[in-house]
Every structure is written in C-alpha cells, then in structure tokens.
Amino acid sequence: MKKPEEYIIEHPDFVYSWGNRILHWIRALVVTGLIITGFYLAHPFILSEGSTDKLLYGKWAMWHFILGFVLISSGLLRIYLFFFGPDSNGELRSLRDVFSLKSWLVALKSYFFFGELRKIGLYGPLQFFTYFIITLLVITASLTGLILYVHVYHQGIGGLLYDSMRVVEAWFGGLASVRFIHHITMWGFLVFIPIHIYMVIWSAIRFKHAALDVMFTGYDYHLKKEQLESQSEEKDKK
Numbered sequence: 337m338k339k340p341e342e343y344i345i346e347h348p349d350f351v352y353s354w355g356n357r358i359l360h361w362i363r364a365l366v367v368t369g370l371i372i373t374g375f376y377l378a379h380p381f382i383l384s385e386g387s388t389d390k391l392l393y394g395k396w397a398m399w400h401f402i403l404g405f406v407l408i409s410s411g412l413l414r415i416y417l418f419f420f421g422p423d424s425n426g427e428l429r430s431l432r433d434v435f436s437l438k439s440w441l442v443a444l445k446s447y448f449f450f451g452e453l454r455k456i457g458l459y460g461p462l463q464f465f466t467y468f469i470i471t472l473l474v475i476t477a478s479l480t481g482l483i484l485y486v487h488v489y490h491q492g493i494g495g496l497l498y499d500s501m502r503v504v505e506a507w508f509g510g511l512a513s514v515r516f517i518h519h520i521t522m523w524g525f526l527v528f529i530p531i532h533i534y535m536v537i538w539s540a541i542r543f544k545h546a547a548l549d550v551m552f553t554g555y556d557y558h559l560k561k562e563q564l565e566s567q568s569e570e571k572d573k574k
Contacts, residue, residue, distance in 0.1 A: 370403050371522055480516060
C-alpha cells in the first residue's frame with residue numbers, strides 16, 4: 337500500500353544574521369519616512385496656500401535629508417554585507433540561479449502551483465532579480481537626492497559633493513529631469529512595498545516556510561513532505 341504524504345517540520349536553517357535583519361527594518365522605516373516627507377515637500381498639505389510660514393516646511397525638509405543620508409549609509413553597508421557579510425555565501429550562490437534558464441522555468445512554474453521552488457542560494461531567480469532592481473532604484477534615488485541637496489546647501493558635505501554631483505546632473509539631463517526621476521523612484525517604492533508584503537505572505541503559505549518571521553528571528557523553518565511509516569502500517573492492519 338502506498339504510504340501517505342504529510343507535511344512535517346524540518347530542522348530550521350539560520351539564514352539571516354542580525355546585521356541584515358536590522359538593516360532590513362532600518363531601510364523599511366527610512367523609505368516610509370522618505371515617502372511621507374517627500375509627499376509633503378512636493379505638495380505641502382499642512383500649510384495653507386499662500387502662507388509665508390516656511391519654518392514648518394524647513395523641518396520637513398530637514399527630516400527628509402536626514403533620512404536620505406541614513407538610506408545612503410545603510411545601503412552602502414548592505415552592499416558590503418552582500419559580498420563580505422556572514423550571509424554572503426548564500427546570497428552569492430543565488431547568482432547561479434539568476435543565470436540558469438532551468439532555474440527560471442522551475443521558479444515560474446512553482447508560482448503557478450506546478451512543482452516546488454528549488455533554489456541554490458537564499459533567493460530564487462525572480463526574487464534576486466527583483467531585489468537587484470530595487471537596489472538600482474535606491475542608488476538612483478540617492479544620486480538624484482544628492483543632486484537636489486547640493487543645490488540647496490553649498491557648504492559642508494553639499495559643498496564637498498557639488499562639483500561631482502553637477503557632473504551626474506548632466507548625465508541625467510539637467511535639474512528638471514533629476515527632480516522628475518527622483519519622484520519616479522518614490523512611486524517605484526510605492527509599487528514595490530505592497531507587492532513585497534503580499535509575496536512574503538503568499539510564499540509562506542505556498543511553499544510552507546517561515547517567510548513572515550525570518551526577518552525577526554533569522555531562522556527559516558521549512559516543511560517537507562515525508563512518507564510516514566507508522567501511519568502506513570496502521571492503515572495496513574485495518
């Protein structure tokens with residue numbers, strides 16, 4: 337008689353170090369703050385139209401700049417950890433799936449409930465590619481933000497970066513284009529965030545693993561199908 341299949345808990349894997357987990361939540365909070373303050377700077381919704389009170393606007397701008405520099409510093413640290421951190425081995429192994437057509441086919445089929453997701457590293461090919469695009473989005477937002485910053489503050493770090501940022505400004509097609517691209521990056525984050533949250537929940541249900549709490553605990557609990565000898569024997573006796 338064929339043995340039944342059931343899901344049982346497999347030994348958990350420690351996949352994310354405390355550094356990556358902390359950086360994940362720092363960036364999540366920072367991006368949320370940048371979106372809120374960015375909306376205000378583009379359309380001041382607290383001050384009445386024609387108001388001459390610029391102090392409140394300046395405070396919002398100050399927090400936007402502070403959060404922007406936190407995003408840049410945390411992003412640079414995250415790139416360093418990708419190559420040299422304690423989780424780098426698993427993350428770098430994911431590159432093999434990205435350049436494998438078979439891995440892409442297996443991953444895409446699994447999302448349509450055909451088979452299971454198999455991955456060599458921490459991320460599947462679609463997941464890795466998405467995170468790579470988000471990294472480019474962060475870099476673009478940071479560069480365009482710095483360009484806008486040096487046009488307001490001409491001393492300190494603004495003065496230090498002024499000449500180099502003017503060169504990058506020309507690459508983007510001028511200050512008007514920089515401002516437009518900076519706004520587009522915000523909408524990119526607004527599109528990504530709900531999709532990311534949805535896919536985390538969906539993946540936890542679909543692939544039976546701890547996608548929801550892995551960024552809190554660092555552990556990824558997998559469930560696997562296994563033939564249970566004892567249950568099979570009991571049914572045979574009946």
